[in-house]
Amino acid sequence: MSKKAVVLVNVGTPDSTKVSDVAKYLHEFLGDGRVIDLPWLSRKLLVNFIIVPFRSPKSSKLYKKVWDEKGSPLLYLTENLADKLRQELGETYDVHIGMRYQNPSLEKLIKSNKFQKYSEVIFIPLFPQYASSTTGTVIELIYKSLANRDVIPKINVISQFYDHPEFINCFADNISKFNVNEYDFVIFTYHGLPLSHINRVHPEILESSCNCQNEFPEHGQYCYKACCFETTRLLLKKTGIAPEKSITSFQSRLTNKWLKPFSDEVIIEYAKQGKKRGLIVAPSFTTDCLETIVELGIDYDELFQSHGGEKLDMVPSLNDNDLFVQFLKKLVIGDKVI
Amino acid sequence: MSKKAVVLVNVGTPDSTKVSDVAKYLHEFLGDGRVIDLPWLSRKLLVNFIIVPFRSPKSSKLYKKVWDEKGSPLLYLTENLADKLRQELGETYDVHIGMRYQNPSLEKLIKSNKFQKYSEVIFIPLFPQYASSTTGTVIELIYKSLANRDVIPKINVISQFYDHPEFINCFADNISKFNVNEYDFVIFTYHGLPLSHINRVHPEILESSCNCQNEFPEHGQYCYKACCFETTRLLLKKTGIAPEKSITSFQSRLTNKWLKPFSDEVIIEYAKQGKKRGLIVAPSFTTDCLETIVELGIDYDELFQSHGGEKLDMVPSLNDNDLFVQFLKKLVIGDKVI
Structure with a gap:
């Protein structure tokens, strides 16, 4: 049996707290028509000439508050989650991570042609509830990056999981602490x-x-x-x-x-x-x-x-909690749950 | 539990054996860059000015050979298959058919906004082996028709099924006659x-x-x-x-x-x-x-x-054979098989 791939998708983070990196991140994030739904030109003008220049220094200060010795929590927590899931899933699955904006880039991962070797690629946008500006933009990117390929690999995108009993269990467990x-x-x-x-x-x-x-x-x-x-x-x-x-x-x-x-x-x-x-x-x-x-x-x-x-x-979020890892494992290998 | 939808996808057929309808079909079919992989302009010139005008009358004669009192076999056999699958799947599934080219149009079906109400839409291109010019073009159409939507419904596209034991069984059974x-x-x-x-x-x-x-x-x-x-x-x-x-x-x-x-x-x-x-x-x-x-x-x-x-x-093809209906039912409701 050939391997399957799992891609944990998160929203993204600047590469560093430098104003220029924050500006790059904001530019990509706010340039997404699903995030700021203005006509293309208005959005471009607003984002490039107003929001990004004025907000980047402010955002950079905020990112400095969140950054720690391991870097951006969103990134290293997602990496830790992927590591644990990799351990759990064993050799028949490759676990990747992909950020919708900036790095490691979901778009580059898809365009790298890696997915053709898998019998299935399971994308898990880590957003419990579907929204056009989160899961929607991830699916749009996946579909558009794959649509014109000669080989369009078999994919499975998890749209949402807010009502899955084991997901609810994860958050309830965190609250119970x-x-x-x-x-x-x-x-x-x-x-x-x-x-x-x-x-x-x-x-x-x-x-x-x-x-x-x-x-x-x-x-x-x-x-x-x-x-x-x-x-x-x-x-x-x-x-x-x-x-x-x-x-x-x-x-x-x-x-x-x-x-x-x-x-x-x-x-x-x-x-x-x-x-x-x-x-x-x-x-x-x-x-x-x-x-x-x-x-x-x-x-x-x-x-x-x-x-x-x-x-x-x-209450902290699920991050790389073992219960969350078990839930994701079930999403991947279990019966169709969504 | 909300309903799921199944869409049986086939390649398509002219609406009638009239030369004009055959031309319309050939125009759409051969205009697909995955079918004739020439640069856009060369393909357009070749298809519009050479192939369609010269081939349509010839193809029309061929379609007259295949047409019977029930119409185009490809269409009514797919409809019969959908009817039987509908019976088998019961009320929790709606079964649709969509043709990649001409009618009933897969593109119109997707764009009709019908799919938002389903918890999942399972597309089954009825091509056992994946090829860019068959399953590939169907997936491209599905992805492109859905990518920009606010709500991108949960979908599952069956890429191929040539090696599924029950599919092999269907053809073996036909041969055994x-x-x-x-x-x-x-x-x-x-x-x-x-x-x-x-x-x-x-x-x-x-x-x-x-x-x-x-x-x-x-x-x-x-x-x-x-x-x-x-x-x-x-x-x-x-x-x-x-x-x-x-x-x-x-x-x-x-x-x-x-x-x-x-x-x-x-x-x-x-x-x-x-x-x-x-x-x-x-x-x-x-x-x-x-x-x-x-x-x-x-x-x-x-x-x-x-x-x-x-x-x-x-040996006739599977058409609406009961064994094939059972196989499709398993693809739809069974565990992930592909």
Whole structure:
């Protein structure tokens, strides 16, 4: 039997914290039409002449906060995960990693012609919930890089896995390392998205008129918002955390027309209500990175404290946890689960 | 559980035997860069001004031979297959058919936005062996039609199935309906391909220096030639037909630089050797069509007889055989088999 390949795909990181490397990263990331969905020329002008020049020095400072002696956590944590999965899968699988933006480049990996020798290539974008700007852009890159090839190898792209019981188990296990009773509230925070992205998934149903906060709707299959709320419901059920003690919110917004409630506003509100200790969980990230380590772990804690709270603790992401490795192994070798 | 979709994909057929409809079909088919691999402009000139005008009236006559009261066999046989598979799979699957060229159009089906509601769409190009000009062009169309979508649904494309034991079983069963002892020889004929196509699959190994006629090589996974010879070996083993009584050859060539030996030359050679009765099997087609019904079933028989042979019988293709339906059902609902 010939070998199969597994490709763990993550969003990406600058090569270093230097402003020029951060600018390169932002340029590629924000140049993606699925990330900033403006017409091509407007996006190019905005990204090249406004966002990248002004944001790169600021972002570079943020990356310096997240960088440690091993480098960029997003990168080395993904590498560690790949190493462990490689050990688990044994010799019949080759495990690669590929970043959507910058290095090690998913695009270069696909174009290297390596995949032709495998009987199947299984791509796992490490994003639990499908969104056009994460899993969608990865699949677009894969499809476009392979479409014109003489030999288009057999591939399998895992679209999402937010509702897989073993994935839920991984996050519940991480949460269980904290004594939930000691906290006044638990925030399930997900990376935000423009409302226009949500409305494009189900144009027949406006985001604002949908009931997916309360139950998973039939049209919600590829709707990031519906899948985030469902992730929270599944995690509440698994961990036994009382729904009334928890909230689902969205962070990292760029404008007011992004998914609500906004996590920072929720945190301020809780502090104003006199709540003292909070726990924050981020189940749209499987790997800790700038957004979790700095935004959630440092900035939100400071925000909470500056409004009268005592401490906001962050549950780490799955990173290279053994349970997560076992889950990925099952995705790869198990029956079709998605 | 939400529904899954199955799409049976076949090559296509003109809408009718009218010269204008045949021209439309040839125009789309030959306009595909994977079918005629000339630079865009040369192909356009050749196809629009030379091949289509001169070949359409001739092809129209051929299609009149193959058309029957139910219409184009390729179409209604694929529809019958889909009907039977629909019955077998029950309500959790929707079964569609899509033609790569003309109608019912695979491209229109994909672009209709129907697939977003399914948890998975399983495409089965009905070509047992992968080739750039058959399965490759289907996958290219699927990838390109889906790549830019906001929601890219979870898909699974079956790349090839020539070596699946149950597929081999289907063809062996069809062969078993003939008394092989009554025949002087058995030809396993496959649709030909330009040698350049083969060499592009494994540029490091020239088609002419490869030993895949005798054993399956490591680099042969996506090589049409290697997979055709392997199909014959598997069929010989399954049916017990003596290898020395059989030959593997290739039909429908356009130039001399196509896969050899050429089936028509083999047939003439057998007739000249004084052989009287032959059996012909075409395991690169799962559905009977112009190439099997007319080229193999009528023309080759006439050719054989005109050189002194008595009768060349053709084993029908799988069409909507119940065994084939069962095999497809297994591909769809079974464990990952490919």
